[in-house]
Amino acid sequence: MKIEHASSSGGGTAARRLKLVVIGNGMAGMRTVEELLKLAPALYDITVFGAEPYGNYNRILLSPVLAGEKSVDDIILNSRDWYTQNNIELHAGDPVTEIDRARRIVRSQRGIEARYDRLLIATGSKPFIIPVPGHQLPGVIAFRDIQDVETMLTAARDHRHAVIIGGGLLGLEAANGLQRQGMHVTVVHVTDALMDRQLDKSASTLLQRTLEAKGMRFMLAANTAEIVGPDRVTAVRFADGAEIPADLVVMTAGVRPNIDLAKAAGLHCERAIVVDDTLQTYDPRVYAVGECVQHRTATFGLVAPIWDQARVAGAHLAGAGHRRYVQRATATKLKVTGVDLYSAGDFIGGPGSEDLVLRDPKRGIYKRLVLEGGRVIGAVLYGDVKDGGWYFDLIQNRTDISALRSQLLFGKTLCEALAA
Secondary structure (H helix, E strand, O other): OEEOOOOOOOHHHHHHOEEEEEEOOOHHHHHHHHHHHHHOOOOEEEEEEEOOOOOEEOHHHHHHHHOOOOOOHHHEEEOHHHHHHOOEEEEEOOOEEEEEOOOOEEEEOOOEEEEOOEEEEOOOEEEOOOOOOOOOOOOEEEOOOHHHHHHHHHHHHHOOEEEEEOOOHHHHHHHHHHHHOOOEEEEEOOOOOOOOOOOOHHHHHHHHHHHHHOOOEEEOOOOEEEEEOOOOOOEEEEOOOOEEEOOEEEEOOOEEEOOHHHHHOOOOEOOOEEEOOOOEOOOOOEEEOHHHEEEOOEOOOOHHHHHHHHHHHHHHHOOOOOOOOOOOOOEEEOOOOOOOEEEEEOOOOOOOOEEEEEEEHHHOEEEEEEEEOOEEEEEEEEOOOOOHHHHHHHHHHOOEOHHHHHHHHHOHHHHHHHHO
């Protein structure tokens, strides 16, 4: 085994640098490194291991790549030059296979070993592939990385029928992209409402009608029983015996935190790697950020909380340890051309909450605000989302809106004019 560590400039200072190893070359890990470099650029020799053979890219923008609106080059966040300029040793396409906490060493698939004084785990999540018969057939994929997008684009050139299993945010973005590439797309969803984690039933119904008008097909409250095919997928069969043709099946039925490596190293894990308010694990030398972490029982899939985690973890790794991670409300937008949709906070509400609702069916506009104790706690907007950010600020800042209540649905401009 060879020991590798980051190259460093600076002559005599190199020996005094600490060693930081980052497992995971995705958005969460590299954002944390960027935050660290702002505060303490000379503190560490940094070594990064990534499973994919690329620099760091914006996974959120895979949907526009699939839809043909962006290229892979457009979504690269940190080029190879950035790693070199920052004296970061990048091992792309070489995932870590073992963490030896006793010796403070990680080992990679290719046999590289790297020592650490601090370790940052940012292994993200892995797609949940529904384990029905046929799920391992060629043509059955997830929608998680550049390779998945390339597989879908290839399938769209040679095949006609795509089935998306999962009618959440990611599933609808995959469906839109494949439809834009010329495929006939059917979205299969286990409940009776699309995006049921982000939308109420009214907004979900409006969304479905809009997408149906674009030519997308839906099978709701449908249970996939089998993926059919002799040597490649040819159809999807349901629990009621119905069957639809499929040359490509994309599973977007959720993700699971990728914690196998951490568990094998003896780090405390529940649903994900358990961290405190500083993003430190139960081992004080080991930090974790992103979709692989669990903070106060919550796990994370949206970018806003992960950026917050990166700021906190970067500060603590830099020795500027005054920041604490605090969970905040999150917002969701759908990246489907011609569909304006926004949801934020708690749109379900509870016994003490009330709803303000505006419906304008002719213009295809629906707004619902959930209020509790004189404050906005949730919002669902469809068709007119320009005030989404303003409502989100009201939610996050816990603003008292009692004086604005009767005008609130009509948006920021009117409310501010009346307040003036």
